[in-house]
Amino acid sequence: MPVTAVTPDPEALTMTLVADFAAPIERVWHAFTDARQLELFWGPPGWPATFTDFDLAVGGHARYHMTSPRGEKSGGTWEFLAIDAPRRFEVLDAFAGEDGAPLEGMPVMRVTFDFDATDTGTRLTNVTHFTSADALQQIVSFGAVEGSTMALNQLDRVLQGLRAYAQGKGTQTELIDDTHVRITRLIDGPRELVWRAHHDPDLMRRWLLGPDGWRMTVCEIDPTVGGRYRYAWAPDEGVEGEAFGFDGETLLIEEPRRSVTTEHMTGTEFPPTLNDLNLQEEAGATLITLLIEYPDKETRDIVLATGMTDGMETSYARLEGMLANA
Incomplete structure (x- = not known):
């Protein structure tokens, strides 16, 4: 540092x-x-x-x-x-x-x-x-x-420069402190398209899927301050896993630079996280930075142990391929 x-x-x-x-x-x-x-x-x-x-x-x-x-x-x-x-x-x-x-x-x-x-x-x-x-x-x-x-x-x-800093490194997870995690991923594509891919339900259904063999069954989003969203996923037939979803509220929107939402696992009493998404463009590439605030260290460690980073990398790679073919 x-x-x-x-x-x-x-x-x-x-x-x-x-x-x-x-x-x-x-x-x-x-x-x-x-x-x-x-x-x-x-x-x-x-x-x-x-x-x-x-x-x-x-x-x-x-x-x-x-x-x-x-x-x-x-x-x-x-x-x-x-x-x-x-x-x-x-x-x-x-x-x-x-x-x-x-x-x-x-x-x-x-x-x-x-x-x-x-x-x-x-x-x-x-x-x-x-x-x-x-x-x-x-x-x-x-x-x-x-x-x-x-x-x-x-x-x-x-x-x-963004390409020298992040290109080819995939999805990186950094522990900031006991309750904050920073995730970064460089996407080869302009910021406006990356922003749309995070806020347009039709586009989100094409890439925000996690591991192969899963599908997005619900994608409802109101990208305005105070608006609510709801996402859900389910495994394809023959794929192990149980359906799950998230819901939350939009707290801040600064298009196409920043959006902040809460995130709660639907149907549970788990406390929500705070997800702060920032997009930075340079020379045709966009650095996605997601700062996640957890309620405590224990929750942070439980979530990271699920293999979250690997699942996000699969989705981000799918997003990059989608933008390349746009």
């Missing part, structure tokens, strides 16, 4: 993050100073960022908000204090309301981003300066250490 240390220092009133990237300094600089690139990693899993303004000039401002799976928004604003491309920039960082203005009563921090060339690529040293120990403790209590680590650890795939 790129982040090697995040160190709060109450005496110096600083928090220092150090990360190493296997990419040239110019490439890393571009990732941090282009709004569309920043949106791909600025914000921890489940809280992607949207930049509404980005004026990279001394005295200019960047404004953004991060959106949770349930639609809550957390805003921020930068005022650029100094820029020395491609080695350093400095900002005044503040929490912001819906209008983009700094929130009164919340900490305002001076933050430096220093980029240094190394034998293997680039080192980022990111130092946040606080005005008081209370302000530092407040930010740490918000989860800044964990959040900044998870956010910047997403940058590798941006720097590498």
Whole structure:
């Protein structure tokens, strides 16, 4: 993982993050100073960022908000204090309301981003300066250490490019923490078609089947916020297994980029999961990222032990073949 240390220092009133990237300094600089690139990693899993303004000039401002799976928004604003491309920039960082203005009563921090060339690529040293120990403790209590680590650890795939990062690797499952799992799969096809394949019942019946020998018997979906869906599968004659299904509610839709739903196993008392689907396109390929939030570690482990990843890979391979023949 790129982040090697995040160190709060109450005496110096600083928090220092150090990360190493296997990419040239110019490439890393571009990732941090282009709004569309920043949106791909600025914000921890489940809280992607949207930049509404980005004026990279001394005295200019960047404004953004991060959106949770349930639609809550957390805003921020930068005022650029100094820029020395491609080695350093400095900002005044503040929490912001819906209008983009700094929130009164919340900490305002001076933050430096220093980029240094190394034998293997680039080192980022990111130092946040606080005005008081209370302000530092407040930010740490918000989860800044964990959040900044998870956010910047997403940058590798941006720097590498989607094909180099994921092509040929199939469906990958990564444990984020005790209750979160991230699943990724690169599909050779445009994002608009991948989005349709996840929300059009006629298309879903053609690929969302899991292992060979199963059929989708129910596919009802209302892809609007508050809308309900219901899916069910059954084995073909002679194939072992019992019919099952899922139902849930759509919590968030940002077509064609993101959708968030709950998922409950129909007819059971099992608690639902939260499924956060993100689609990112680059050079004609789309990276599917599914962040799943389980109610607890035990449920997470039980579900993973069912061979879920293998079943998803069979479906995704079928989806890719379907798009290739479209």
